[in-house]
Amino acid sequence: MYTIAALYHFSPISDLPSLQKSVRSKCESLEIKGTLLLAYEGINGTVAGSKSSIDQLLVFLGTLPEFSGLEWKLSESSDEPFNKLKVRLKKEIVTMGQANVDPRGAVGQYVEAENWNDFINSDDVVVIDTRNDYEVAIGTFEGAINPETKSFRDFPAWWEKNKKRFENQRIAMFCTGGIRCEKSTSYLKGQGVKDVFHLKGGILKYLEKIPENESTWNGECFVFDGRVSVGHGLEVGPxxxxxxxxxxxxxxxxxxxxxxxxxxxxxxxxxxxxxxxxxxxxxxxxxxxxxxxxxxxx
Incomplete structure (x- = not known):
């Protein structure tokens, strides 16, 4: 059985090459595979290995000053989710292409998975799926708006064209694990939108915690590993x-x-x-x- 860790953390990083070298070395020594992205704004990625190896990696990352307070989500797979290790340097850990967006400054208010259903059923709440079109196609929340974006870079342009539709309403946003919403809600706050919210821990946390008979999620959730999709209870999809x-x-x-x-x-x-x-x-x-x-x- 393989343990899968999905993680991200926004934090300033000064010496990227040195950090890349130490993180890659640690992953290799623990026989961990998957993808980790490093940028001056932080870390993002999904990796897999034995439970012991993943535990050791998370402890190691948590000891680094850049990743103090690092959070992660764990799941399991009977099949190996990745066939190699990638530790890459990028301009952004999730690419939005907006230089002035900084989730360390301001983001939307978090909504816990247990409170999500009641919150999005409020009459003055509009729910927006921030993921790409191919992800939305296999599953989303009931009544969520699909921006039909090909990439996350397209979201600001979509918002600019559609923002008048959402005046005087509270905006609730969600994504796979939470990282895109850190940037999308920060972007909206920078655009002057006051009432912005997002699902804490993303869809993965919701599917992990909310029983299927209480869920407002329809379909499967696309994941960026060998499982391809997961459903309620994070069971591997078809x-x-x-x-x-x-x-x-x-x-x-x-x-x-x-x-x-x-x-x-x-x-x-x-x-x-x-x-x-x-x-x-x-x-x-x-x-x-x-x-x-x-x-x-x-």
Whole structure:
């Protein structure tokens, strides 16, 4: 059984290369895989390993001055969620492209998972899903507004076009684990919106804590690891991944003519060129060869 830790923390970091080296070294020594993003504003990522290894990593991160107060969410998977480790330096740990947005200064008010249903059912509350369109497509809260954004960078432009719709209303926002809402609510506060709220711990915390018979969540929640999607109780969902476009697909989508393992699915077949598909085929070929070598090694 693998323990999965989803974590993020906004904190100023001065020496990124040194931190990258020490974090990567610790993960490698603990045989942890997954992705961690480091930027001058903090850390974000999801990693997996044995329970003991994840516990040790979290203790290690918590001892670093930059990550004092680090919070995380844990879940489990019977299958290995990641096949390699990535510790990358980025401009932002979640890319919004708004230089003046700083969640360390001001964010929306947190709403605990246990209070979320009652809060969003208030007549003066508008609920906005801050995730990308392919994530919303497989699950969201009842009545939530879908901005239909292709990436988080698109959210400020969407808000600018639609903000008059939400005058004199309280804005409630949610995302997968909470990090996007740290920035989206901070952005709205900077735009002069007073009553901004967001789901503490995100959808993952809600699905972990709220029983299905009390839930206002419909569908599955897309996650950025090998599970692809989870449902209530964080049970693994039915979705698989198209490695051509990184979007979730259902098992029946594999039978469609446009599906080719590692290359395309019905959602992206017309979006990529012939050259793209040839490159994806070569990548898939190398993945399969690597798996064979691993299986044959003593």
């Amino acid at each position: 979705h698989q991944m198209c490695f051509g476009c990184r979007r979730p697909i259902m098992p029946e989508d594999i039978k469609k003519d446009d599906f080719e393992l590692g290359v395309s699915c019905h959602q992206c077949f017309k979006e990529t060129s012939h050259q793209d598909k040839e490159r994806f085929r070569e990548r898939q070929k190398q993945i399969e060869l690597s798996k064979k070598r691993t299986a044959q090694s003593p």
